[in-house]
Amino acid sequence: MRVTGTGHASMRIDTAAGSILCDPWVNPAYFASWFPFPDNSLLDWETLGQVDYLYVSHLHRDHFDAKHLRDFISKDATVLLPEFPTSEMEDEFRALGFTKFLKAPNEQVVELPGGLKIMIQALTSPTDGPIGDSSLWVEYDGVRLLNQNDARPTDLSVFAELGHVHAHMLQFSGAIWYPMVYELPQAAKTAFGKQKRDRQFDRTWRYIDDLKADHVFPIAGPPCFLDDALWQFNDIHGDEGNIFPDQSVFLSEYAKVGGTNGIVLLPGSVAEVTTDGATTTHPVPIEEFFANKVAHLEEMRERKRPIIEAEKASWRHPEVDVLGQMKSRIEPLLEESIYLAKGVGGPVRFDLVGYDGESVESIVVDFPGQEVRPYADEKVRYRFRTDRALIEHLLFIDEVDWVNSLFLSCRFSAARIGQYNEFVYAFFKCLSEERLQYAEGWYDEHERSTDAEDITLGDWVVQRRCPHLKADLTRFGIVEGDQLTCQLHGWRFDLPSGRCLTSVGHKVRAHRVDAETPAPAGESLT
Numbered sequence: 001m002r003v004t005g006t007g008h009a010s011m012r013i014d015t016a017a018g019s020i021l022c023d024p025w026v027n028p029a030y031f032a033s034w035f036p037f038p039d040n041s042l043l044d045w046e047t048l049g050q051v052d053y054l055y056v057s058h059l060h061r062d063h064f065d066a067k068h069l070r071d072f073i074s075k076d077a078t079v080l081l082p083e084f085p086t087s088e089m090e091d092e093f094r095a096l097g098f099t100k101f102l103k104a105p106n107e108q109v110v111e112l113p114g115g116l117k118i119m120i121q122a123l124t125s126p127t128d129g130p131i132g133d134s135s136l137w138v139e140y141d142g143v144r145l146l147n148q149n150d151a152r153p154t155d156l157s158v159f160a161e162l163g164h165v166h167a168h169m170l171q172f173s174g175a176i177w178y179p180m181v182y183e184l185p186q187a188a189k190t191a192f193g194k195q196k197r198d199r200q201f202d203r204t205w206r207y208i209d210d211l212k213a214d215h216v217f218p219i220a221g222p223p224c225f226l227d228d229a230l231w232q233f234n235d236i237h238g239d240e241g242n243i244f245p246d247q248s249v250f251l252s253e254y255a256k257v258g259g260t261n262g263i264v265l266l267p268g269s270v271a272e273v274t275t276d277g278a279t280t281t282h283p284v285p286i287e288e289f290f291a292n293k294v295a296h297l298e299e300m301r302e303r304k305r306p307i308i309e310a311e312k313a314s315w316r317h318p319e320v321d322v323l324g325q326m327k328s329r330i331e332p333l334l335e336e337s338i339y340l341a342k343g344v345g346g347p348v349r350f351d352l353v354g355y356d357g358e359s360v361e362s363i364v365v366d367f368p369g370q371e372v373r374p375y376a377d378e379k380v381r382y383r384f385r386t387d388r389a390l391i392e393h394l395l396f397i398d399e400v401d402w403v404n405s406l407f408l409s410c411r412f413s414a415a416r417i418g419q420y421n422e423f424v425y426a427f428f429k430c431l432s433e434e435r436l437q438y439a440e441g442w443y444d445e446h447e448r449s450t451d452a453e454d455i456t457l458g459d460w461v462v463q464r465r466c467p468h469l470k471a472d473l474t475r476f477g478i479v480e481g482d483q484l485t486c487q488l489h490g491w492r493f494d495l496p497s498g499r500c501l502t503s504v505g506h507k508v509r510a511h512r513v514d515a516e517t518p519a520p521a522g523e524s525l526t
């Protein structure tokens with residue numbers, strides 16, 4: 001099996017029974033903030049795009065690049081579709097001219113002509129990707145590959161059960177706006193960033209250890225930031241709180257925990273994977289490439305500057321009545337929302353900075369009051385500050401997912417009272433009837449399901465499934481003193497009270513091994 005690195009989470013898998021192109025991303029994403037790193041725009045995409053199968057793990061724009069898919073990928077390719085709850089992905093592919101689809105039943109091996117086998121695992125909670133993320137397992141001639149991508153399944157047993165895996169591709173770096181955009185003292189920001197960076201690596205080691213593949217390929221990040229306003233997010237400034245470590249950092253951190261089987265793919269690198277080993281060739285030596293990272297980024301920044309400028313020029317729509325449109329689009333959703341609105345639990349304020357860079361219009365999305373209105377000098381749950389032009393653009397293009405556009409752009413700053421609140425972001429990725437209904441239904445089901453099984457961790461008996469997204473705490477749970485950490489997303493819980501220290505609600509059921517009466521099970525929404 002041949003695997004060609006094509007940048008970020010993208011790769012082309014070639015076998016004698018056919019080729020699969022995964023997640024081809026080239027054009028900047030999220031308001032021209034993210035670019036693939038290393039640069040993959042100079043690859044021969046005309047040739048790479050002539051494939052038998054196309055797999056896109058999910059609709060995040062650094063995976064689903066509509067322009068590139070339209071311009072370069074063969075419309076004869078059969079699209080391997082994860083079993084997602086909505087038809088959005090298929091609809092988007094059809095709009096681009098794709099007509100051949102294979103809807104892969106979730107977690108079931110599908111045999112394709114010529115003996116190529118695939119299996120797709122779809123994750124479908126409202127917090128997975130833009131409502132859904134997925135992983136692709138491939139087997140041909142005894143060689144097995146898992147492209148886990150940036151998906152975070154609770155465990156990898158469904159893949160491990162299919163036999164020893166030879167190549168495991170997974171995310172190791174950051175892909176979020178936290179903590180950089182938060183209005184915090186620099187020291188706090190660095191400390192939170194460092195914590196996040198460590199957690200990302202811990203999670204990665206856990207997955208690697210779960211699967212024990214012959215070879216591990218760090219993929220799906222980091223992106224690079226070429227706009228001058230975002231340049232500081234690149235991990236080139238010696239900031240230990242930077243959440244975007246690159247593949248060479250992965251190799252050195254992996255070595256510290258005994259990892260010796262890591263393989264980095266640059267765009268154009270080719271790995272020949274067999275049941276006996278892997279041989280890899282690179283367009284330039286890996287060490288040499290990363291030693292020249294800053295020069296690579298600076299050269300790329302100059303080359304991409306016109307693209308960024310052109311994008312920026314398209315964001316302003318002064319004719320858009322922002323308050324009026326937010327009102328008409330968001331209020332009907334607030335009226336329908338039960339779980340998300342209750343989960344947010346307070347007003348969320350948007351401070352919109354005008355074209356002059358100074359004037360500010362404050363708008364509040366009032367979740368308890370079910371209305372969108374001007375800010376009224378009140379306490380708010382979250383405050384976001386961003387350019388009015390970005391919101392104008394979101395309204396102009398009728399964007400239903402502000403996470404997959406504004407928030408991932410990192411072109412905002414934020415402040416909040418209290419803990420992280422996942423419902424805020426879940427709501428702003430569900431600005432359509434279809435998405436909102438799905439998310440509400442998911443939380444409803446989640447709330448009703450009981451999970452009575454308990455396990456013992458250290459001196460504590462705790463519920464087996466994490467109150468966040470049901471990770472198996474026998475694998476992901478770590479107890480230190482009176483605190484439980486679930487390593488899947490790093491959420492922490494105070495065991496004596498059961499209180500979640502990371503997010504609102506999500507209480508854990510726990511009691512000391514020697515306690516006679518267990519603490520009462522808690523509510524998970526507050």
Ligand code: FES
Nearest residue numbers: 466468469486489
């Ligand atoms: S499942 Fe997310 S922190 Fe446990």
